[in-house]
Amino acid sequence: MDSASFPHPLISHVNTSSSLHRSYATTHQSARFGLWKNRAWNSACCAIGFSAVGVEDVFDDGDFRRNENGFLLGALNNNPSSSSSSSSSSSSSSSSSSSSSSSSSSSSSSSSSSSSSSSSSSSSSSSSSSSSSSSSSSSSSSSSSSSSSSSSSSSSSSSSSSSSSSSSSSSSSSSSSSSSSSSSSSSSSSSSSSSSSSSSSSSSSSSSSSSSSSSSSSSSSSSSSSSSSSSSSSSSSSSSSSSSSSSSSSSSSSSSSSSSSSSSSSSSSSSSSSSSSSSSSSSSSSSSSSSSSSSSSSSSSSSSSSSSSSSSSSSSSSSSSSSSSSSSSSSSSSSSSSSSSSSSSSSSSSSSSSSSSSSSSSSSSSSSSSSSSSAAAAPFGTLDAEITPETTDFFVSDAEGDPDCPSKGYSSIEHTLNTLRQGKFVIVVDDENGDIEGNLIMAASLTSAKDIAFMIKHGSGIISVGMKEEDLQRLNLPLMSPETEHEDSSAPTFTITVDAKYGTSTGVSAADRAKTVVALSSPESKSQDFRKPGHVFPLKYRNGGVLRRAGHTEASVDLVALAGLPPVSVLSTLVDENDGSMASLSNLRKLALEHSLPIVSITDLIRYRRKREKLVERTSVSRLPTKWGLFHAYCYSSKLDGTEHVAVVKGNIGNGQDVLVRVHSECLTGDIFGSARCDCGNQLDLAMQLIEEAGRGVVVYLRGHEGRGIGLGHKLKAYNLQDQGHDTVQANIELGLAVDAREYGIGAQILRDIGVRTMRLMTNNPAKFIGLKGYGLAVVGRVPVLTPITEENKRYLETKRTKMGHVYGSDIQGSLPGINDSVVNNGDSPDNT
Ligand SMILES: Nc1nc2c(ncn2[C@@H]2O[C@H](COP(=O)(O)OP(=O)(O)OP(=O)(O)O)[C@@H](O)[C@H]2O)c(=O)[nH]1
Numbered sequence: 001m002d003s004a005s006f007p008h009p010l011i012s013h014v015n016t017s018s019s020l021h022r023s024y025a026t027t028h029q030s031a032r033f034g035l036w037k038n039r040a041w042n043s044a045c046c047a048i049g050f051s052a053v054g055v056e057d058v059f060d061d062g063d064f065r066r067n068e069n070g071f072l073l074g075a076l077n078n079n080p081s082s083s084s085s086s087s088s089s090s091s092s093s094s095s096s097s098s099s100s101s102s103s104s105s106s107s108s109s110s111s112s113s114s115s116s117s118s119s120s121s122s123s124s125s126s127s128s129s130s131s132s133s134s135s136s137s138s139s140s141s142s143s144s145s146s147s148s149s150s151s152s153s154s155s156s157s158s159s160s161s162s163s164s165s166s167s168s169s170s171s172s173s174s175s176s177s178s179s180s181s182s183s184s185s186s187s188s189s190s191s192s193s194s195s196s197s198s199s200s201s202s203s204s205s206s207s208s209s210s211s212s213s214s215s216s217s218s219s220s221s222s223s224s225s226s227s228s229s230s231s232s233s234s235s236s237s238s239s240s241s242s243s244s245s246s247s248s249s250s251s252s253s254s255s256s257s258s259s260s261s262s263s264s265s266s267s268s269s270s271s272s273s274s275s276s277s278s279s280s281s282s283s284s285s286s287s288s289s290s291s292s293s294s295s296s297s298s299s300s301s302s303s304s305s306s307s308s309s310s311s312s313s314s315s316s317s318s319s320s321s322s323s324s325s326s327s328s329s330s331s332s333s334s335s336s337s338s339s340s341s342s343s344s345s346s347s348s349s350s351s352s353s354s355s356s357s358s359s360s361s362s363s364s365s366s367s368s369s370s371s372s373s374s375a376a377a378a379p380f381g382t383l384d385a386e387i388t389p390e391t392t393d394f395f396v397s398d399a400e401g402d403p404d405c406p407s408k409g410y411s412s413i414e415h416t417l418n419t420l421r422q423g424k425f426v427i428v429v430d431d432e433n434g435d436i437e438g439n440l441i442m443a444a445s446l447t448s449a450k451d452i453a454f455m456i457k458h459g460s461g462i463i464s465v466g467m468k469e470e471d472l473q474r475l476n477l478p479l480m481s482p483e484t485e486h487e488d489s490s491a492p493t494f495t496i497t498v499d500a501k502y503g504t505s506t507g508v509s510a511a512d513r514a515k516t517v518v519a520l521s522s523p524e525s526k527s528q529d530f531r532k533p534g535h536v537f538p539l540k541y542r543n544g545g546v547l548r549r550a551g552h553t554e555a556s557v558d559l560v561a562l563a564g565l566p567p568v569s570v571l572s573t574l575v576d577e578n579d580g581s582m583a584s585l586s587n588l589r590k591l592a593l594e595h596s597l598p599i600v601s602i603t604d605l606i607r608y609r610r611k612r613e614k615l616v617e618r619t620s621v622s623r624l625p626t627k628w629g630l631f632h633a634y635c636y637s638s639k640l641d642g643t644e645h646v647a648v649v650k651g652n653i654g655n656g657q658d659v660l661v662r663v664h665s666e667c668l669t670g671d672i673f674g675s676a677r678c679d680c681g682n683q684l685d686l687a688m689q690l691i692e693e694a695g696r697g698v699v700v701y702l703r704g705h706e707g708r709g710i711g712l713g714h715k716l717k718a719y720n721l722q723d724q725g726h727d728t729v730q731a732n733i734e735l736g737l738a739v740d741a742r743e744y745g746i747g748a749q750i751l752r753d754i755g756v757r758t759m760r761l762m763t764n765n766p767a768k769f770i771g772l773k774g775y776g777l778a779v780v781g782r783v784p785v786l787t788p789i790t791e792e793n794k795r796y797l798e799t800k801r802t803k804m805g806h807v808y809g810s811d812i813q814g815s816l817p818g819i820n821d822s823v824v825n826n827g828d829s830p831d832n833t
Pocket residue numbers: 663664665666667668677678679680683705706707708709710715718719722728732762763764765768785796800806
């Protein structure tokens with residue numbers, strides 16, 4: 001009948017921990033080349049998102065553009081290590097910068113950085129990164145920066161100034177070196193420098209220099225930090241980490257301090273890493289900054305600056321190593337600082353396995369910095385969070401499946417509807433990735449005694465009737481257990497049972513039950529036409545149907561309604577005729593074959609409905625000046641539940657190509673009150689800032705996503721559990737709630753309505769880019785949204801990485817539902833989850 005679990009991938013990307021523990025692939029190569037053919041991936045994508053190609057057809061005007069690098073062609077940074085750094089400029093004193101280390105058993109590391117500038121383009125990225133270790137040779141890293149200059153006064157103005165400055169800085173590049181010591185910087189021109197540090201057994205040093213930027217009034221400073229370590233790795237690591245953390249804190253404070261001078265966003269990040277065992281090497285990072293008037297980039301120890309007027313920037317980083325992945329062992333982390341996005345230069349290294357990444361960085365804006373700075377910076381090394389450049393090649397897939405086609409082995413929706421119109425049964429199966437449940441369903445209005453006998457023979461014996469709320473109210477049929485409706489969205493919603501009063505005897509025979517079912521389907525029926533309790537079990541359909549809950553009740557009513565029949569269904573769970581257990585998929589298929597019944601998947605039904613129904617309505621648009629700049633606010637109302645969502649739009653979306661997009665889940669505590677428990681507020685700030693800098697983009701703010709869909713009250717309860725030792729995933733489970741009940745279809749439709757066609761999505765969450773694809777949208781790039789890691793949020797972030805598949809690095813270490821899970825928990829910081 002209806003035990004379908006709420007966490008259906010198409011509805012609420014509820015990431016059960018099991019599904020979340022799956023990783024993309026065991027290797028990056030497989031991530032790059034094998035993933036798309038991976039059936040699990042396909043089904044995950046099919047289930048959660050939609051094929052860009054397929055949906056394009058639906059909307060007709062979808063215009064999908066391939067990544068210019070081409071699918072699968074772009075360099076995937078599969079070097080688990082990378083280096084990152086970021087820098088910031090700050091007001092007077094402080095410094096920034098960061099770095100990461102890499103270890104190499106032997107010797108030196110070189111770093112190079114390159115800066116690239118791009119002028120006009122909106123995108124920029126700066127970056128950072130972490131380090132890598134390689135047993136053999138060297139690693140290099142360097143990186144980049146972002147700048148912020150600050151000037152003047154108010155925070156608001158300053159933020160805009162920072163934005164301008166950072167907008168001027170653009171791009172990042174990365175260089176990578178592979179095995180040997182060479183480093184190549186791929187992308188662009190300008191300066192590169194290298195620094196090297198070496199240490200004998202292990203050392204890490206990081207040096208960074210930063211450049212300053214000054215903007216009109218304010219100053220800038222540069223600083224460098226370096227850390228070195230000596231032999232003992234532990235001490236070195238600790239020292240480096242502490243140094244880095246201190247640098248980070250200083251940088252974060254610098255960001256805030258810069259905010260004092262002007263608030264600009266700047267930020268910094270640092271990272272350090274320590275390698276546990278063997279060695280460490282250093283990396284240097286450089287930062288460059290640009291200001292509106294001048295820009296410079298510098299890199300590492302010696303800084304060379306290039307100036308070009310407006311744009312510029314810098315960054316690069318990379319490291320490489322042949323094979324070892326540092327990410328797991330040596331942890332490095334990075335953080336953020338301002339700027340960037342987009343254009344990534346993907347440089348890649350030549351060597352087989354390594355590639356580098358650079359990335360961009362981010363920052364927190366002044367306003368957010370308060371929260372970030374309020375919490376002590378965490379010692380890095382707990383979160384493997386390399387910052388990477390925007391990537392373009394790991395989630396645009398041809399292999400998502402065509403939503404017009406049924407899943408393999410299932411009947412099409414159209415065929416199913418035709419069958420229902422003829423008064424016949426169909427078998428409805430919930431997601432084959434979960435526990436299978438098959439139900440025999442048909443239109444209640446067309447049910448005969450023979451049909452009920454068939455259901456009794458093959459089913460559980462319980463005959464249920466799916467009904468809409470208004471019909472239940474008309475018949476005065478309250479829920480048997482009202483509290484379950486809200487507390488447990490996965491629970492079937494049985495009302496009190498009934499028998500038709502007229503023309504029946506005991507109510508239990510097939511004929512009597514058929515009469516009851518037909519009576520329930522009649523719009524003319526009244527409450528007094530039924531005896532209560534009885535032998536038929538009405539079930540309350542949740543408004544929105546399978547788009548809200550992927551249950552058999554909703555599926556059956558949706559199908560009957562789509563067939564043009566009164567929206568009342570009859571359904572019964574199919575069981576194994578031999579032992580009474582739940583019928584297996586093969587049993588279901590056998591039954592379908594024997595009786596020529598269509599067998600339909602709820603996943604396909606959801607896809608079918610989503611393709612055809614508009615779920616949001618634009619209700620108003622207004623000008624919205626913000627502290628970041630001028631935006632326009634678009635209000636949308638969900639047709640499913642009336643929730644109002646907002647999209648904040650910058651610039652002219654135009655042809656909708658390559659739009660910088662953030663789909664942000666509501667987090668009252670983080671977004672409004674600056675909670676340091678999570679990174680939400682800082683991410684929102686950063687997204688707004690980056691869009692302002694880009695001059696074009698959209699933040700969709702999804703209400704109802706609070707606490708990953710569990711609501712504010714539950715989230716606060718989850719906080720308490722986390723204070724008692726649970727991680728964020730365990731806390732939700734402990735509360736009996738979904739780990740992640742969010743659904744992104746509404747967000748996708750809002751983006752579509754605004755005119756977005758292809759987007760560079762700012763997220764670290766794979767579920768998001770999967771969930772947003774389709775609807776005539778394609779995700780052509782990912783822009784990491786990395787903000788400072790603090791003592792308060794580091795465990796949360798680490799849990800997101802290890803248990804929820806969030807991707808922080810250049811390598812794909814996160815998980816995606818449906819992909820094997822051997823890699824995710826790779827040993828780093830297990831106790832942090
Ligand atoms: N249940 C629960 N929800 C939380 C907690 N901290 C933040 N959230 C919610 O998590 C949601 C944000 O999800 P995240 O996983 O942080 O980030 P994301 O949006 O999935 O991914 P990004 O795009 O990378 O930011 C918001 O709705 C927050 O309210 C927590 O401790 N428990």
